[in-house]
Amino acid sequence: MEVTPLIWLLTIGAIIGLLLFDFFFHVRKAHVPTLREAAVWSALYVGIALAFGLGVLFFGGTGPGGEYFAGYITEKALSVDNLFVFLIIMTSFRVPREDQQKVLLFGIVFALIARTGFIFVGAAMINSFAWVFYLFGLILILTAGNMLKPDGPESQEADNFVIRLARKVMHTTDHYDGDKLFTVENGKRAMTPMLLVMVAIGGTDILFALDSIPAIFGLTQDTYLVFTAVAFSLMGLRQLFFLIEGLLDRLIYLSYGLAAILVFIGIKLILHALHENNIPFINDGEHIPVVEISTGLSLTVILGVLVVTVLASLYSPAGKAQTAINNARRHATSYLDSEYTAVPSERERIYDLLLAERDQIIALGPKYRQRAREQDELMELLQRASDSHDAAVDRGEARPDAAPKLIPPRGAHDG
Numbered sequence: 001m002e003v004t005p006l007i008w009l010l011t012i013g014a015i016i017g018l019l020l021f022d023f024f025f026h027v028r029k030a031h032v033p034t035l036r037e038a039a040v041w042s043a044l045y046v047g048i049a050l051a052f053g054l055g056v057l058f059f060g061g062t063g064p065g066g067e068y069f070a071g072y073i074t075e076k077a078l079s080v081d082n083l084f085v086f087l088i089i090m091t092s093f094r095v096p097r098e099d100q101q102k103v104l105l106f107g108i109v110f111a112l113i114a115r116t117g118f119i120f121v122g123a124a125m126i127n128s129f130a131w132v133f134y135l136f137g138l139i140l141i142l143t144a145g146n147m148l149k150p151d152g153p154e155s156q157e158a159d160n161f162v163i164r165l166a167r168k169v170m171h172t173t174d175h176y177d178g179d180k181l182f183t184v185e186n187g188k189r190a191m192t193p194m195l196l197v198m199v200a201i202g203g204t205d206i207l208f209a210l211d212s213i214p215a216i217f218g219l220t221q222d223t224y225l226v227f228t229a230v231a232f233s234l235m236g237l238r239q240l241f242f243l244i245e246g247l248l249d250r251l252i253y254l255s256y257g258l259a260a261i262l263v264f265i266g267i268k269l270i271l272h273a274l275h276e277n278n279i280p281f282i283n284d285g286e287h288i289p290v291v292e293i294s295t296g297l298s299l300t301v302i303l304g305v306l307v308v309t310v311l312a313s314l315y316s317p318a319g320k321a322q323t324a325i326n327n328a329r330r331h332a333t334s335y336l337d338s339e340y341t342a343v344p345s346e347r348e349r350i351y352d353l354l355l356a357e358r359d360q361i362i363a364l365g366p367k368y369r370q371r372a373r374e375q376d377e378l379m380e381l382l383q384r385a386s387d388s389h390d391a392a393v394d395r396g397e398a399r400p401d402a403a404p405k406l407i408p409p410r411g412a413h414d415g
Contacts, residue, residue: 001056001064003224011224015231018048019109022238027105030098030179032346038242045236052232056225066295067220071229073302074215074261079233080251081258082111082208083241086201091330093197094337097346099179103194104238107201114206115230118213123223133273136214140266143211144259172196211262218265218272219298252319257309261302268293317364324360325372327353332381336388351389354382 026033026041049072057065086107090100125132171190177183181195216226274288282288313319335350361372373379 001060001222001224008224011228015112015235018045018235019105019112023105027101027238030096030102032097032343033101033239033242035243038239041239042236042243045232045239049232049235052228056228063295064220064222064225066299067222068225068229070219070295070299070302071216071225072233073299073306074219074265075212075230075233077254077258077261077302077306078208078212078215079237080240080244081254082204083237083244085204085208086241087245089197089200089204091333093193093200095194095197096176097334098343099176099194100241101238102179103197103201104241106198107205108234108237110198110202111205111208112231112234114202115209115213115234116227118209119223119226119230122213122217123221123226126217126221130273130276130278133269133276134279136217137266137269137273139214140211140218140262140269144262144266147255147259147262214269215262215265218269219295251310251313252316252322253309253313257305260305264301264305265298268298320360321364321371324357324364325375325378328357328361328372329378329381331357332378332385335385336381347392351385354385358382 053065053068053072056068086104090103095103122132122136171185171188173183173185173190173192175192176194177192179194180192181198183190183192212230213226216229220226220229271290271292274282274290275292277283277288278285331350331353335347335354361369
């Protein structure tokens with residue numbers, strides 16, 4: 001698809017404009033976005049991406065249009081998977097709820113810059129070396145295998161070499177000072193945890209690009225379509241986080257679906273590499289006539305795998321139980337953290353979520369209630385949250401709640 005320099009400039013200008021609008025009108029003033037706000041702006045950004053795709057379809061034809069939509073859907077799915085890691089990082093660093101938007105927007109901007117660099121490097125390599133398709137295909141298949149490995153304890157910690165080095169080089173405070181990156185403590189300039197969070201987010205964005213960019217190059221080699229699909233998949237990710245945060249842990253089969261998609265695209269890349277082969281030790285450097293996977297088939301497979309994966313996760317009793325247990329643990333931790341939020345209504349919202357999650361676990365039956373009770377750390381957290389809420393009610397800092405206790409007596413509802 002022919003794209004003039006003017007179209008490139010207009011596209012980049014529009015994306016920068018959207019990011020600046022997002023910062024000045026939503027993120028600059030620290031606040032907790034409502035569910036309605038997150039839903040409206042998520043829908044708006046998805047609408048912009050779809051409208052752009054329809055424009056590509058109209059002006060470029062079905063080929064480029066199908067490639068854009070396949071790339072956008074794949075990148076959007078991978079970006080949702082990235083939200084799991086963002087959630088772990090922000091929980092580990094105890095980022096105040098009001099400032100999480102700013103951290104997410106930084107992550108989006110850094111990801112866009114990092115992936116743009118990878119896009120142009122990847123495009124240059126593809127144009128110069130046909131063997132790169134073999135490399136990209138193997139990277140995706142290995143990444144898929146890595147996704148299926150069970151998470152170890154280290155996967156739950158937002159810590160790496162760069163962060164440990166930063167802590168050694170500069171004095172770091174234990175507390176946030178609003179959204180400031182640096183503050184003064186005991187008369188000395190010190191780094192706040194906010195800067196460490198952004199370092200952690202930036203580092204993970206670079207790692208995400210290593211599987212994201214090869215994946216989309218497996219669907220289209222048009223640099224403009226690759227760039228726009230990646231950019232639009234990242235736009236609105238901040239709002240999407242607040243919209244589906246409670247569902248993230250419920251998508252227990254998402255990693256399997258994404259692994260299947262990456263393997264599929266990896267095979268597609270290797271088949272294309274065989275078709276374009278010029279490596280001397282493979283078929284004497286001659287092209288190998290193999291079946292190539294069409295864009296239409298790619299789009300169908302990607303959509304089909306994602307629909308099956310999401311539906312299986314949402315309607316699975318194990319998924320519902322895992323969601324309730326994980327969310328209860330996270331919300332109890334947040335409720336007990338005095339720095340998590342300074343907004344009383346937000347603390348009440350968190351406690352209401354805890355009550356709802358308790359009801360979900362009870363409704364799932366004895367098997368899953370017992371699974372929750374066997375987690376001593378979770379039970380201790382819930383008990384502390386319940387005691388803290390009762391104390392807040394006694395002080396007049398929280399509304400009296402006529403609902404049953406956060407932790408029902410052992411044996412309750414077991415009949």
